[in-house]
Amino acid sequence: MTISPVIVAQRVDPNAVADLSEIADLARAAGYDVSNTLTQSREEDAAYHFGEGKIEALARLVKQTDAEAVIVDNRLGPYQTYNIGGKLPTGVEVIDRFTLILEIFGQRANTRKAQLQVELAELRYELPRVEAKSSLAKRDERPGFMGLGEYDESRERDIKSQISRISQELDAIAEKEQTRREQRRESGFDLVALAGYTNAGKSTLLRRLADDLDITENKNRHPDLEQTAESEDRLFTTLGTTTRRADTGRRDVLLTDTVGFVSDLPHWLVESFESTLDSVYRADLVLLVVDASESIDAMREKLITSHDTLYERNEAPIVTVLNKTDCVEEGELDRKMQSLDALAPNPVAVSGLTGENIEQLTNRIENELPSWHDERLLLPLSDDAMSLVSWLYNHGHVENEEYTDTGDAVLIEFSARSTIVKRARAKAAELEESSSKGASDESANTHDSNGVNTKTQAQLSERRHDNEIMESESNPERMDTASDRESTSYEESDTTHQVASDSPPDRMSDSTREIHRNNPSQVTEDDVTQEDHIDAVDIDVNYPLMNEKNSSDTDTNSKAE
Ligand SMILES: Nc1nc2c(ncn2[C@@H]2O[C@H](COP(=O)(O)OP(=O)(O)OP(=O)(O)O)[C@@H](O)[C@H]2O)c(=O)[nH]1
């Protein structure tokens, strides 16, 4: 990429202090060389955004420095962009904050989904501009001629139909990802997402937590793994979605790293990247990463931006992670935590770089995930029963496996998410039913004397009903073995049912949230890399989906207890 010299400009309201650091970082992230800066503190001018005199000074600076573009860190209306451009030497581009961010995303969009999202955002940006041009041009047209107005009108129609086509394609992708998330949950995985402002250290934390990753083993499956997992002191290093298995102890966690948030973006831009953000919105738990080495004010702003982005759609509990503690004195960290208590209650302070306090974070992840349920099942011994036992080892946590003295049954005690428990019960009922077919009622009842999950007729028929639901799905039932799990890997994921708890301790109060909702700063992000990758992860693709609504309820209830 050739480095082009640009001038960065920013207008702030009277008495506000200009700060060009982020827009300059964004410009550099897009590959520009910031040769000069210009700021103005005044009310917005309707025609030029800045004062007209300031724009003339800007034009002189452009000539002196041979700048190829002017990057303005404000929202410019279509007319303002046009007017400023008219004052600059021919060929010098006027780029506002949104187009700059779109440019960065466009440069890194190397999946179909990412490209579609960028295209959608560009079209949404262009539409009001074409509408404005079309109505202006029509004013001066003579009847009977194919004028500019008509040309713009047909462009307008074209943009609208492209928007609708791309939206449909993105919806289809989102649906697939939703299914994949459901399958991952069905396979016993908890989905944890890393969210937070760009450059907070999300990718560094992903690598720290996903310590069982063996890149070489699956290299051909993850051609862009290095790229998407990289960390760099640059905004929007990560634009795709990378999912890896993380070892947190008892639970099987899939951790997803994705694009960072950034402040002051319009709603339509954030919406264009919705299917990427779904990997965060639809997780079981969100780790909101904050760079604790920054000032309290900067941390506050970035937390507000992050909560604003999450507010509308996020369904999961949030744990705030104060990162980069290796750069912060202990007393200073305490002060920061106190000042930010309302926005970041009960945070975990870590260093992704040095690994400090990571164990506390993994413990916290386990504690905040939707709770698992304990179950005991007595299974009449058979190949199918052993297949169920091995499936339970893969999808939950088996506490005890014990064979009866008579050698005709196995007692299995385990904990798992409620959907897994429900399936295991259904399968157990089915095994019980087929084993007792030839046997007398009396012998079937001896199992009850063990006090283990006694099956009443009503329970049995309920389970039979569950089985029917499962079997009515088109795929045949299958119990995966450990070797299946190791050999299966999946691409892109994400979108799902939530098993979010009602009132996780780290969530903002409604009143706090309301304050943020009214805050004008908005947020964005996108997914732009290759497909989402996970390392040797098993998904029961053949296992029929169940209605997760019930399990969510159960989880919520048990959490509230
Ligand atoms: N000192 C210190 N630096 C860190 C720590 N974690 C991350 N960094 C640095 O912060 C910068 C950004 O880290 P990333 O992991 O790329 O951050 P990110 O949130 O993934 O950033 P984007 O993908 O650009 O949104 C890099 O230079 C990291 O080396 C930490 O705990 N301590």
Ligand SMILES: [Mg+2]
């Ligand atoms: Mg990153």
